Amino acid sequence: MINSFFWVDVTFWLYLTSCAFYVLHGFFYKNETLGILGTVTAILGVAINTLALGYRAYEAGHAPFSNLYESMLLFTWATVIGYLMMEFKYKLRIIGTFVMSIVFFSILTIVWLLPYRYQNIDPLNPALQSLWLEIHVMTTFIGYAAFAISFGISIMYLIKNSVEKGGNREGNLKGFFARFPDLNILDELNYKSIAWGFPFLTIGIITGAVWANYAWGTYWSWDPKETWSAIVWLIYAGYLHARVTHGWRGVKTAIFAIIGFLSIIFLYWGVSFILPGLHAYA
Amino acid sequence: MGEEKVEEKTAAGKGIWETIEDKFIEIFSSPKLAIFIFIILAVLSVFGTVIEQNREPSMYIAAYGEKWYGVIKGFGLTDIYHSWYFSLTLMLLSVNLSVCFFRRLPPKWRLIKDKTVVMAEDAILRQKNNAKLNHNISLQDIKGAVSGLLKKKGYKVITAETGSDVSIFARRGAIGRIGSDITHVGLLIIFLGAIMGSFLGFKGFATIFEGETKSIPNTDFALRVDKFWIEYYDDYKPKDFFSTLTVIDKGKEVFQKTIEVNDPLKYKGVWFYQSSYGQAWDMITKARLYVYDRKSGKFVSEVLTDFGKETDVPNTNLKLKVVGFVADFYYDPASKEVFSKSMEHNNPAMQIEIYEKGVLKTAPWVFSKYPEAFLDKSTKYFIEAAGYQSPQYTGLSIARDPGVNIVWVGSTLLTLGLFLSFFVIHKRIWIKIVDKNNKVDIYVGGNANKNKINFDKDFANLVNELDKIGR
Ligand code: HEM
Numbered sequence: 171m172i173n174s175f176f177w178v179d180v181t182f183w184l185y186l187t188s189c190a191f192y193v194l195h196g197f198f199y200k201n202e203t204l205g206i207l208g209t210v211t212a213i214l215g216v217a218i219n220t221l222a223l224g225y226r227a228y229e230a231g232h233a234p235f236s237n238l239y240e241s242m243l244l245f246t247w248a249t250v251i252g253y254l255m256m257e258f259k260y261k262l263r264i265i266g267t268f269v270m271s272i273v274f275f276s277i278l279t280i281v282w283l284l285p286y287r288y289q290n291i292d293p294l295n296p297a298l299q300s301l302w303l304e305i306h307v308m309t310t311f312i313g314y315a316a317f318a319i320s321f322g323i324s325i326m327y328l329i330k331n332s333v334e335k336g337g338n339r340e341g342n343l344k345g346f347f348a349r350f351p352d353l354n355i356l357d358e359l360n361y362k363s364i365a366w367g368f369p370f371l372t373i374g375i376i377t378g379a380v381w382a383n384y385a386w387g388t389y390w391s392w393d394p395k396e397t398w399s400a401i402v403w404l405i406y407a408g409y410l411h412a413r414v415t416h417g418w419r420g421v422k423t424a425i426f427a428i429i430g431f432l433s434i435i436f437l438y439w440g441v442s443f444i445l446p447g448l449h450a451y452a
Numbered sequence: 453m454g455e456e457k458v459e460e461k462t463a464a465g466k467g468i469w470e471t472i473e474d475k476f477i478e479i480f481s482s483p484k485l486a487i488f489i490f491i492i493l494a495v496l497s498v499f500g501t502v503i504e505q506n507r508e509p510s511m512y513i514a515a516y517g518e519k520w521y522g523v524i525k526g527f528g529l530t531d532i533y534h535s536w537y538f539s540l541t542l543m544l545l546s547v548n549l550s551v552c553f554f555r556r557l558p559p560k561w562r563l564i565k566d567k568t569v570v571m572a573e574d575a576i577l578r579q580k581n582n583a584k585l586n587h588n589i590s591l592q593d594i595k596g597a598v599s600g601l602l603k604k605k606g607y608k609v610i611t612a613e614t615g616s617d618v619s620i621f622a623r624r625g626a627i628g629r630i631g632s633d634i635t636h637v638g639l640l641i642i643f644l645g646a647i648m649g650s651f652l653g654f655k656g657f658a659t660i661f662e663g664e665t666k667s668i669p670n671t672d673f674a675l676r677v678d679k680f681w682i683e684y685y686d687d688y689k690p691k692d693f694f695s696t697l698t699v700i701d702k703g704k705e706v707f708q709k710t711i712e713v714n715d716p717l718k719y720k721g722v723w724f725y726q727s728s729y730g731q732a733w734d735m736i737t738k739a740r741l742y743v744y745d746r747k748s749g750k751f752v753s754e755v756l757t758d759f760g761k762e763t764d765v766p767n768t769n770l771k772l773k774v775v776g777f778v779a780d781f782y783y784d785p786a787s788k789e790v791f792s793k794s795m796e797h798n799n800p801a802m803q804i805e806i807y808e809k810g811v812l813k814t815a816p817w818v819f820s821k822y823p824e825a826f827l828d829k830s831t832k833y834f835i836e837a838a839g840y841q842s843p844q845y846t847g848l849s850i851a852r853d854p855g856v857n858i859v860w861v862g863s864t865l866l867t868l869g870l871f872l873s874f875f876v877i878h879k880r881i882w883i884k885i886v887d888k889n890n891k892v893d894i895y896v897g898g899n900a901n902k903n904k905i906n907f908d909k910d911f912a913n914l915v916n917e918l919d920k921i922g923r
Contacts, residue, residue, distance in 0.1 A: 260905075299692065300714045358905050365874040372870060376863045385714050387655065387725045387851030389859060390646075392533045394501040401497050404490045411490075414632075415483035441501070 174229055175289070177222035178243065182281050184215035185246065189274040192266040196346050205263045209254070212270060216250040223247060230291045235307035236298055238442070239289045242280040244307065246273050248315035252366070256319065260359070262351050268322035302381035310374030314434055316367030317406075320360050321431035324424035327356040331421060357419055360427055368406050375399050398437040405430045480551040489545045496541065500532040546643055549636050557633055564629055564878075569612045569621040571882045571897070579882070579897030580904075581911040585919055587894065591618060591887040597921045598883060598894075605914070607881065620883040629901065631873025638866030645858030653853040659845040661732065665700060668850060671722055673701040678708070680729065680846040693729055695846040721852050728847030733779035733795045735759070739802060740839040741772060741818075746832055754838075762807065769809050770833060776803030777842070781819065790817065802837055806830065877902045881914070894918060 191208035198204060223243055226234035234240040253269040256262075280289075330350040350356065378396070379389035390396060409426045412418040418426070466474075479485060503524060504511070512521045512530065528535035576582060587594060595618045599609045607622035658675075660666050665676040679696040692712050699706040699719050709717045716725045741755045743765050755772060757763035762773045778792040781801040790803075800820045806813045806828070813830040818837045826834055881898035896915060900907035 294691075355905060358903075362903065369867060369870040369874060372867055376867065379863070380860070383856060384716065385725065386727065387716070387723050387849045387853075389856065392500060392505065397497045397501050401494045404494045404497075408487055408490045411483055411487055415486075 174222050174225040177218055177225050178277075178281060181215055181219045181222050181243075181246070182277050184211050184218055185250075185270065185274050185277055188212040188215055189267075189270040192263070192270045196264055196267045196349070199264075199349055205266075208263070208266055208270070209257065212250055212254060212266070216247060216254070219243060219247045219250065226291070232294050232299070233304045233307075235304060236294055237290075238439075239280050239284060241307065241311065242276055242284075244311045245314055245318075246277050248312050249273050249276070249318050252312075252315045252319055252363075256359070256363075262355075262359075264349055264351070265319075265323060265326065265359075268326055269319055272318050272322055300381055300384065302377055302384060306374055306377040306381055309370050309377060313367045313369075313371035313374055314438065316363045316370065317427075317431050317434055320363035320367065320427045323356055323360045323363060324427040324431075326350050327353060327360065327424040328421065328428075330356065331424075353420065357423065360424065361413060364406060364409060364427060364430075368403075368410065371399070371403060371406070375403060395437070395441050398433075398441050402430065402433045402437050405433055477551055477555065480548050481555040482548075483552065485548050486545070486552070489541060489548060492541050493538075493545070496532060496538055499529060503529050503532075505533070506531055542643065546640060549640055553633060553636055553640075557630070560629055560633070564626040567610060567621065569610050569882075570619040571621075571884065573884055573886070573895045576882050576884055576895040576897035580899040581908065582895075582897040583911075583915045585894040585896070585915070586888075587892050587921065588890070589892060589921070590890045591616075591885055591892050594892055594894075594921060595620075595885055598885065598918065601914070601917055601921070602881065602883075605910075607879075617884055617886045620881075620885070622881040622883070623879065625876045625878045628872050628876030629878050631869045631871070631876065634869030634872060635866050636869070638862045638864070638869055641862030641865060642859050643862075645855035645860075645862055648855030648858060649853040650855075653851065653855065656850040657727070658848050658850060659730070660848065661735075661843045661845045663843075668722065670852070671720065673699060673706075673720065675724065675848075676700055677846055679710075680844055682729065693726060693846075695726055695848070697724065721854060723851050723853075725849040725851070726846065727849040729844060730795060730847065731779070731797060731844055732842040733792045733797070734777060736774070736777045736802065736840040736842045738841040739774045739837065741774075741804070742836040742838045743768065743770070743772075744834040744836065746829075746834040749834075752833065768833065770831065771807040771810070772835070773805040773807070774802050775805050775815065776817075777801070777840070779842070781817070797842075800837075800840065802840065804835060804837075806833075806835070874902075877907070879907060879910075881911075 188208050188211035191204050191211060195201065195204035195208055223234050223240075226240060226243070230236070235244060249269065250273055253266060253273075257266060330347055330353060333347040334353070351359075375396075378399070382391065383389040405426075409423060409430060412426060413423055507530070509521065509525075512524060516524060524530060528537070532538055577584065595611070595613075599611055599620055599622075602609050602620070602622040607624045610621045612619045654670050656669060658666060658668065660675065660677045662677055662680050665674050667674040676698045677695055678698055680694070682693045683691045685691045694710055694712045696708065696710045697717055698708045699717075701719075706719070711717045711724060711726045713726050716723045718724075736759055738759065739757055741757065743752045743755065744750060745752055752768060753766045755763055755765050757772060757774055759774050759777070762771050764771055776790070777800070778790060779800050780793040780796055780798040781790065782793040783790050790801075793799075799822075801817045802820075803815055803817050805815045808831055814828050816826065816828040818835055819825050820837045820840070823836045826836070828835075877900050879898065879900045881896065883897075884895045886893045886895070896918065898907075898911055
């Protein structure tokens with residue numbers, strides 16, 4: 171039977187294939203075809219990802235943002251679109267090896283690792299039936315996607331940096347690393363991704379507050395999810411200030427961005443499973 | 453560095469207050485302090501998510517033990533976001549933001565307004581991006597084309613001419629420079645709104661039964677619940693719940709609205725949110741009673757009675773009257789009073805007055821879940837509480853927050869500032885075209901405050917196009 175699970179599976183295989191092509195292209199860079207195949211499967215994947223989300227919405231009768239399974243699909247969707255936009259603009263396909271790996275691991279977690287009960291379509295609890303919620307989730311996940319990209323780029327930065335410092339180790343891997351973009355380009359792209367993520371995370375937090383105010387009469391109640399979103403926000407505000415007012419660059423900002431994304435993973439998964447609070451559903 | 457500056461000033465005859473003021477401004481205009489404050493806020497917030505906030509003492513004692521509870525409580529960790537040190541940190545942040553704003557805006561404003569058109573050739577070539585070209589065209593023929601090209605790229609262009617050269621200054625996106633200031637002001641405005649809300653607003657909760665009118669605390673009006681109902685999904689999970697409310701002000705019905713979750717009612721700045729519902733825990737409207745013969749256990753009769761109304765039991769000389777109800781029976785031996793332990797219907801019990809031939813015999817409590825607990829022997833009957841109907845109440849959250857709109861204004865500014873600061877980039881280009889006997893030398897220099905990769909490309913394109921003019 172064709173249902174949203176089927177389309178999610180197709181998405182999974184396409185992202186896996188795309189990821190493989192990007193990695194192969196990283197090693198056999200002279201073969202342009204591999205890179206093009208990577209991009210094409212990524213585009214196909216995101217198209218089917220869209221279809222899966224649409225199908226899910228159709229089956230559930232509401233926007234598909236109400237549980238972890240659905241929001242992860244939104245995360246992969248936004249990350250791939252964000253990455254493709256970047257590839258289109260800067261033509262730095264090697265970044266795809268990292269970003270598509272993140273995307274692949276994300277979809278792997280929900281298809282294979284997430285317990286089945288989290289995949290169910292649940293009727294919406296009354297508080298969740300709001301347009302504000304939909305805007306809140308959309309913008310938040312665009313923000314998460316941008317931060318995920320900055321995470322990938324930061325890792326590339328650290329690898330390239332240590333390889334350049336480490337001098338003359340030879341071999342295939344070295345050639346692979348050598349093809350990473352220049353350090354200052356990686357640094358600038360890292361900032362650029364956070365410059366996308368930060369406003370969207372901000373809008374996400376604000377629309378969440380508007381929604382809470384409409385549902386409960388309090389725009390901010392310090393529940394763990396809200397508080398952690400503020401912590402993450404402060405970390406990235408710290409990144410921006412360190413960069414703009416103290417001229418931090420390179421390794422320091424890369425580490426900062428990695429800490430930022432780890433705190434997002436905690437905000438997204440950790441808070442829901444470890445800490446008690448209102449946002450238990452997503 | 454700042455230390456010496458202050459001393460210098462003191463030496464130059466400044467009073468102690470000026471020195472303190474200088475020091476104060478110096479500390480609080482520092483973006484370093486900002487990062488420090490971010491860290492403190494983040495760490496305190498983490499504490500607040502690890503230790504549950506505002507719970508009852510027994511929960512903390514169970515989790516941490518008596519001794520640690522004292523410590524946790526003593527440090528204000530059970531309500532950290534309202535502790536004095538958290539508020540103090542937020543205040544420091546606000547002062548930091550304000551001082552920073554006033555210290556940094558004027559020079560920035562001057563930079564935005566700056567229209568230095570004429571720049572020496574070597575100064576142009578010292579710009580981050582720069583190039584030197586030459587053309588076999590006369591100065592007069594080329595100058596229009598150059599400024600036209602820049603205008604086409606969206607720059608505002610100013611030119612200055614002398615007999616032998618033309619200087620061009622092109623700029624765009626200067627407003628992006630104050631994006632961060634708009635963000636900072638937005639944040640201050642949010643704080644302002646939050647403070648107004650906490651001092652001038654109030655939060656409350658009311659349970660009101662269908663048909664009941666309740667005056668609302670802290671206001672001069674009352675609210676009547678005309679109707680309350682729940683809609684269910686096919687699997688009986690609640691889908692949504694609704695209350696039809698009528699506002700009654702000075703005895704007059706003012707207006708009516710049906711609220712639901714996510715759709716509150718607003719009157720005189722007070723918002724009413726549909727937040728919960730439940731069954732009355734101290735009241736029923738109807739009861740269904742079964743009467744048996746105690747000896748034989750034979751069913752005698754069934755009575756459907758209204759609360760507080762004496763009702764004949766058919767086939768007997770009994771009359772029954774339900775006079776009390778609790779949802780979760782509890783008898784307090786000290787006060788000898790019965791009350792409901794909770795709002796849940798865990799152990800519903802009703803008190804029934806039993807009249808025989810018109811004379812009140814007893815008034816025992818009868819338990820719905822434990823019929824065998826009926827031990828009254830004053831008549832030859834055994835009475836069972838078979839069922840009851842209790843009215844449903846609607847649970848309304850009540851909030852007045854005069855600061856909330858200010859918070860939204862601040863949020864809008866904050867967001868707007870972010871987009872300005874990240875996506876509107878201040879780009880400046882200076883060009884000098886120097887006449888060399890029907891040939892020209894063109895000096896081009898420029899910079900951007902952000903997104904330098906893109907500007908590198910833009911600049912290279914510009915130089916390319918300048919190179920093509922007249923070829
Ligand atoms: C949570 C609080 C704050 C937030 C969210 C915030 C946000 C921002 C943002 C988004 C930028 C622009 C960064 C960029 O262009 O990449 C910025 C820049 C800046 N912020 Fe803050 N800020 C905060 C607090 C402060 C405080 C307390 C100060 C006081 C010293 C401060 C001083 C600055 C300065 C000096 C800049 C430099 C950029 C410029 O002048 O345009 N910020 N801030």
